[in-house]
Amino acid sequence: MNSRSSSESPKLRRILERAARLIFEKGFDGTSMQDIADACGLTKAGLYHHVATKEALLIAIMEYGMDLFEEVVLARVEHIADPLERLRRTMANNIELVLTDSSKEVTIILHEHQTLTGDAQKKINGRKKRYVRFLEDSFKQAMSRGQIRKVDPTLASFSFLGSVLWTYKWYRADGRLSPQQLSEGTIDLFFNGLMP
Amino acid sequence: MNSRSSSESPKLRRILERAARLIFEKGFDGTSMQDIADACGLTKAGLYHHVATKEALLIAIMEYGMDLFEEVVLARVEHIADPLERLRRTMANNIELVLTDSSKEVTIILHEHQTLTGDAQKKINGRKKRYVRFLEDSFKQAMSRGQIRKVDPTLASFSFLGSVLWTYKWYRADGRLSPQQLSEGTIDLFFNGLMP
Numbered sequence: 028m029n030s031r032s033s034s035e036s037p038k039l040r041r042i043l044e045r046a047a048r049l050i051f052e053k054g055f056d057g058t059s060m061q062d063i064a065d066a067c068g069l070t071k072a073g074l075y076h077h078v079a080t081k082e083a084l085l086i087a088i089m090e091y092g093m094d095l096f097e098e099v100v101l102a103r104v105e106h107i108a109d110p111l112e113r114l115r116r117t118m119a120n121n122i123e124l125v126l127t128d129s130s131k132e133v134t135i136i137l138h139e140h141q142t143l144t145g146d147a148q149k150k151i152n153g154r155k156k157r158y159v160r161f162l163e164d165s166f167k168q169a170m171s172r173g174q175i176r177k178v179d180p181t182l183a184s185f186s187f188l189g190s191v192l193w194t195y196k197w198y199r200a201d202g203r204l205s206p207q208q209l210s211e212g213t214i215d216l217f218f219n220g221l222m223p
Numbered sequence: 224m225n226s227r228s229s230s231e232s233p234k235l236r237r238i239l240e241r242a243a244r245l246i247f248e249k250g251f252d253g254t255s256m257q258d259i260a261d262a263c264g265l266t267k268a269g270l271y272h273h274v275a276t277k278e279a280l281l282i283a284i285m286e287y288g289m290d291l292f293e294e295v296v297l298a299r300v301e302h303i304a305d306p307l308e309r310l311r312r313t314m315a316n317n318i319e320l321v322l323t324d325s326s327k328e329v330t331i332i333l334h335e336h337q338t339l340t341g342d343a344q345k346k347i348n349g350r351k352k353r354y355v356r357f358l359e360d361s362f363k364q365a366m367s368r369g370q371i372r373k374v375d376p377t378l379a380s381f382s383f384l385g386s387v388l389w390t391y392k393w394y395r396a397d398g399r400l401s402p403q404q405l406s407e408g409t410i411d412l413f414f415n416g417l418m419p
Binding site for chain 1: 250251252253334335374375377378379381382384385386387388389390392393394399400404405408409411412413414415416417418
């Protein structure tokens with residue numbers, strides 16, 4: 028399965044989202060293909076039509092997580108000429124993605140699961156690294172325009188990612204802060220630290 | 224097993240650190256008590272002398288993680304009267320803990336593992352919440368003294384935690400940044416965003 032196929036089939040997307048939720052709740056080893064088929068209203072044969080093995084399913088979840096990220100975050104900001112505005116929009120879009128209920132567990136598995144090995148891991152890590160480089164380049168451009176003070180671009184990139192990705196660990200939609208307050212507050216806190 | 228016992232026995236500490244490393248590498252379900260006994264140079268009976276079940280072992284790892292945190296982070300900063308200085312020292316100590324090789328996997332399991340349920344989970348979550356309240360109170364005090372600008376104390380606390388805890392995901396000791404550069408850079412970036 029390649030990354031295009033998961034983006035193109037709404038049915039496969041739903042399977043991956045439900046499988047991610049189960050794996051998040053019960054652990055990868057504690058979840059059987061039968062459990063996943065049941066949760067999707069499929070027979071086991073029906074599920075195997077979409078994914079050949081449980082390992083392939085895990086890879087497909089991570090690739091779907093990266094597809095989603097590239098589609099709703101990266102593709103919508105890459106064209107923004109102003110590097111500081113580009114970074115702010117990237118953070119807003121990424122926080123929004125992390126808070127999206129339907130794909131929340133897909134994102135968690137993408138960033139926390141250790142099981143992946145070999146070529147599949149290299150491919151996913153390569154796509155993650157592309158995001159880090161995009162952030163680093165944007166920080167460097169913002170520095171050279173004098174929009175932000177001089178900081179280490181790698182450190183700034185990972186602090187950015189920490190602020191964004193940690194939100195799925197603690198944010199509760201039924202809590203005191205609205206998603207908008209969370210997003211605006213995080214952006215404000217982070218970028219204020221960069222002002223010249 | 225209570226939290227005091229794990230702090231008081233160096234032998235148990237070593238068992239928990241090695242078990243955490245194995246569980247991190249192979250997954251909780253993929254790691255047997257025999258694997259853990261082997262890694263510790265113990266017989267299985269010897270291991271069972273220290274922990275009654277694999278579930279109890281996981282709980283003990285998390286309690287040890289909280290013990291360590293309270294010992295090397297919280298206990299060393301709670302007495303600092305100046306709230307901003309208290310927060311800066313807390314971040315420095317917490318980053319140092321997260322980068323400590325011997326207990327790195329203990330910390331990761333404390334913050335990522337989902338398997339814990341019931342009373343054990345409540346107890347660990349209670350100890351984590353105490354840290355969040357300590358941070359929130361310190362931010363409120365720093366605000367009321369005019370040391371930092373007005374921000375949401377909950378949001379500031381979780382951004383603080385995100386900056387600190389995300390480091391174990393990406394920081395490599397053999398990379399370009401020294402631990403000191405990482406620590407100073409993260410503190411600078413975060414607290415500069417809070418200046419009035």
